[in-house]
Amino acid sequence: MDGSGLPETRSTCPYCGVGCGVLLRPDGQGGLDMRGDPDHPANFGRLCSKGSALGETVGLDQRLLTPRVDGRQSDWDSALGLVASRFSQTIAEHGPDSVAFYVSGQLLTEDYYVANKLMKGFIGSANIDTNSRLCMASSVAGHKRAFGTDTVPGTYEDIDAADLVVLVGSNLAWCHPVLHQRVLAARKARGTKIVVIDPRRTASCDSADMHLALEPGSDVALFNRLLVKLYEGGALDKGFLAHTNGFDDTLHAAFSDDPSVTGLERVRIDKFCELWMRTEKVVTIYSQGVNQSSSGSDKVNAILNCHLATGRIGKSGCGPLSVTGQPNAMGGREVGGLANMLACHLDIENADHRAAVRDFWDAPRIPDAPGLKAVDMFRAVGDGRIKALWIIHTNPAVSMPEADAVRDSIAACPFTVVSDITEQTDTARLADVLLPATAWAEKDGTVTNSDRTISRQRAVLPPPGAARPDWEILAEVGRRMGYSAAFDYSSPAEIFREYAALSSLGSHFGRDFDISAFAALSDRDYATLAPVRWPVTASRRGGRFFADRRFFHSDGKAKLLPVRWRPPAAKTEPRYPFRLNTGRLRDQWHTMTRTGLSPRLAAHLPEPFAEIHPGDASRLGIARADLVRLTSPTGTAILRARLTDTVNPGQVFAPMHWTGETAPSARIDALVAAATDPVSGQPESKASVVAVSRFDAAWYGFAVSTREIALRSDYWALARTRHGYRAELAGAAAIADWEGEARRLFDAPDAQAVSVADHGRGVARIVLHEKGIVLGALFVAPEPVAVMRDYLSTVPGTAADSVLTGRPPADVPDPGPVVCSCFGIGVNSIIDAVESGKAASVEAVGAALGAGTNCGSCRPEIATLLQSIRQREAAE
Incomplete structure (x- = not known):
């Protein structure tokens, strides 16, 4: 029995702080059919890739179903009594x-x-x-210091009405995709300009008019420079400033700061300041890159100072907006x-x-x-x-x-x-x-x-x-x-x-x-x-705060805070010369206890990685797809190297989602120092220091299986597929019996085996099956294994032939690594559409395949792919 005859229930997505409405209907088999709620004011029906896949995460797999005491099953009376x-x-x-x-x-x-x-x-x-x-304690502290309470002044509708949106320390395109779609809609409807302020070039930069890749932790110096330019340009709102305290000291502090610590050219800083100054309707959206800092509260107040000094707060299309990371952080x-x-x-x-x-x-x-x-x-x-x-x-x-x-x-x-x-x-x-x-x-x-x-x-x-x-x-x-x-x-x-x-x-x-x-x-x-914005009293419902110039300090005024740039708490040194930035991925959430259950979410980036600038990698002898060891004063991690100029030289980025359950060597927060903001207590998760070196593995492996794989090597990363599991492996010590290791990995001691091995070269390929049905396959080489991973992930549980080749048969299409998680569209499918003449733009790819037409967070990746195809064709 399916659930098609049941009514839909209105609810809310459990991921980020956007708070998207969803419509849910049980499917009659323990799962859910779902879609975005077109009437919810946060999303009007849109969902991101994670929200779209929620129906895949509600089964009983891995669920805790009874109380447990000291590892043994118990009952509620005993457990709660204890x-x-x-x-x-x-x-x-x-x-x-x-x-x-x-x-x-x-x-x-x-x-x-x-x-x-x-x-x-x-x-x-x-x-x-x-x-x-x-994730947001620094924003709370900044609000309280400026306004007297932890007040979010504006609303999402301000994004729709803004003429300039400044994203500070926020990869909105990946972390809050539905809000990013509102930003892009404003650009299309009213020509809204977009500026991204972030040390790293992210997906949000694809649609930006300007990207300021400032040095980590230097946001205060940049916004102090903006305040100075607003003063010098006569852009202050003196009437609004009459309802504030602290402006003179704040301006003095801003003049004393040196904008060169941002690492940005003065002409680029001034161009940004000029754009901000001459645009009346400015919304500044900020997130973890601001908050997760030992000076996070000061960063927040540096932003708020600029909005308060110009009166660009409490009005349509204006104001600071802190976007939170969790559904109920607020x-x-x-x-x-x-x-x-x-x-x-x-x-x-x-x-x-x-x-x-x-x-x-x-x-x-x-x-x-x-x-x-x-x-x-x-x-x-x-x-x-x-x-x-x-x-x-x-x-x-x-x-x-x-x-x-x-x-x-x-x-x-x-x-x-x-x-x-x-x-x-x-x-x-x-x-x-x-x-x-x-x-x-x-x-x-x-x-x-x-x-x-x-x-x-x-x-x-x-x-x-x-x-x-x-x-x-x-x-x-x-x-x-x-x-x-x-x-x-x-x-x-x-x-x-x-x-x-x-x-x-x-x-x-x-x-x-x-x-x-x-x-x-x-x-x-x-x-x-129904969804309602607070306050909700006998005399007021929702709306913006501070248009009336009344604040919550005892004197009714706002406070501008004199703040100055302070470097990150951890200092780079010869032993730890790299600055480590951590963050989120498009398709994963926190430590993956929910998103890790979804095969389609795992398909995009199934393995932990470290982004390293190609120049740094060359100097360190690190090649594409090598494993690298990151070492900090507090821990170590082993991750896959991704060589990219999205990070500047001397910087490394790594996602924070992997755990002892999914990739024990990649628990990246073990490397993050527990330095905190003195006001908010929020840790500095974006500016620890590390050393980077190549991990010299004796062997590399790739495995697929119908069941969970018993992994225990120096490096491993496990991800779900629609047919079971896939895993990357590597080890520092040689293994003599690869067939025996495969039987242990797949818990199949009596299965039939088909294998090829070259012990001299250190190459082995083993397929275990029962009556022709593949249970698992292991591919081993002395360098990162070159096989068609996305095809092989479909093999377990089937009677596929030629598995040992690591490639699909000629008559079996290989969509390639997933680009669009919403619709499961792979890179090869997009390339085929382009090369066949069906698609020559991001929009055309969407029309032909659907990719990028839901949450849109894959559109930057599609654009990059199109550019690489054009460059390759031009060179031929």
Whole structure:
């Protein structure tokens, strides 16, 4: 039975902070049919490649279905009883600050609210922090310093109305593709100019009018120069400045900064400044390249200074816009999920705020000082100050800086609880207690996106096994710790109403966040709640902030902050001469616990890599497709070399998605130093230092299999395919019996084997099969293996002939490596369309094949491919 007769359910995508609406329908076989919601104001039906593939990620594969205690199956009563008693005992013996929660932007707002209430109101510690600390804490700090609260001033509609969009430290085309499509639509409709400010040339640069490849960490100097030019050009809004403080000191600091530290030619800086100055409607979109810095808060304020000084804020087509990395990073900020905040943008250091929240909750205690932020929290776990730790929906053993040390700290913690949907993560494997939580499409609640729009996530699939919602798990632990009345919740709607009522304190204390109009929302109205932008009060709904020139500091004015350039915390030196930049890929998400389940998402870039400038590679003796070892003061990694001029000499880029489950040598955050911004506590993930050297492997391998491959070599990377798995392998020590190794890898000791080997050359090819059906194939060579990987990935489980050649038969088309993940279009298919005369432009490729017509994030890659074809044809 299929689900075609079932109604569609409106929900929200669980990936980035764009907050796209989706329409979901169970397919009757445990999966989902889905499409973008054409009526949702964030995306109007568009989805990125990850969102389009969500239906492939909801099965039971790798799901945690029952509680586990000390590695053994348990039941909820026993597991929750143990969690409550161990936390209570630890608090009684060592005080409330001996325990901590580390939570996630994957939580729904109602989950976040209960976690924050339990820790801050009833345990009495502020030791609750979130992985959002790693992505947007500097933006929070910058907002608070400038505006008095963590206020996002504008809306997505400002992108549509802008005449200039400046992307700062944001590869919007890959990380927020649906918003990037709005930028491109504005360019097409109104000629909007696009400037990208990023040390690396990314996909976002393909459509830009200007790319400023500044030195890592030098954003403050660039925006200080912009402020100086705005002053010298008479572009300041003196009327608006009358509603601010700090301009004179800020301008003095800007004059004292040296723009040459950006590494940009003065003429290019001045060209950018001139464009910004003469364009009234400017939107500055910034993300991790700004936030993930030891001077991240200052970078944010340098941007805000320029908008405040010119009055380009709070008006249509104007303003700064921080785009968040997770679906509910904003919701976590609103409920006080950060260690230095109370709920509803109230301040933990303010006695009146604390008293009001304590009285509202009827709580026994509220901490009077911030708790430990993420980096300090795990240091406290490591040195024994934190003795009981609860980690919810995040994987800090991989994603935190100095990840090896964090992994070891969690392993040594006396009591660790992990709530997640799978036990197969680096962090879950360290837990004393594992609690099975519901996943996206099984969860019911709300999220808030990057422009303050609250949307519903709705459950359309039943919870599998014994999985429970996070709010329910947290509330039950609260009741078992003795706080029955405070956590006697029966539904997320009830929690939302309480949260909305609490938000009235925001208005009482002159704050921005207030959704008190929802305090009496009925269960039925909660069930049908449409997307709405906060604030939502009796007198106001949504809109922009600051057009009225009223801010949230005690005097009602904004503050311009005098900031000066500071270099990254880590200094390059002869031992570590390269600057390491880390980031995301188009088709993967965080540590791949969800996207890694999708074969089509894995097909684009299935292996971890390091981008290295060709000049650096030549000097170091590194050839294309070699493996390289990156070494930093805190760790090492082995990755595939990608030689490209998208990075400048002296810089290396590596993605952050691979884990001990998928490529243990490529856990890139093990190399990232735990240097943090002194204001925000956000780690500097874009400017660590490393050494680069060739990894001298004795052999290289490529394997495909119908089942998971038992990998254990010095280097390996595993990815799913539609027919099973594929893996890259390499080792420093020779292996004498390759057929025996293949049988071990594929767990097929009795399978029939077909093989060819040249032991003198170090070449071997082995295919294992049963009754002619391929179980697995292994290809080994003394250099990176030259075979048709995308074709071979289709072979397991079939009766394919000529597998040993590593090439498809002449009558079998090979689409090649995937370029467009939305529609599975490979590079060879695009080349064939071009060479046959069917397509001579990106648009024509889209018309002929569909590639690039959905989220559009592959269009830069298609354009590069077309250019290479033209260059090759011109040279022939």
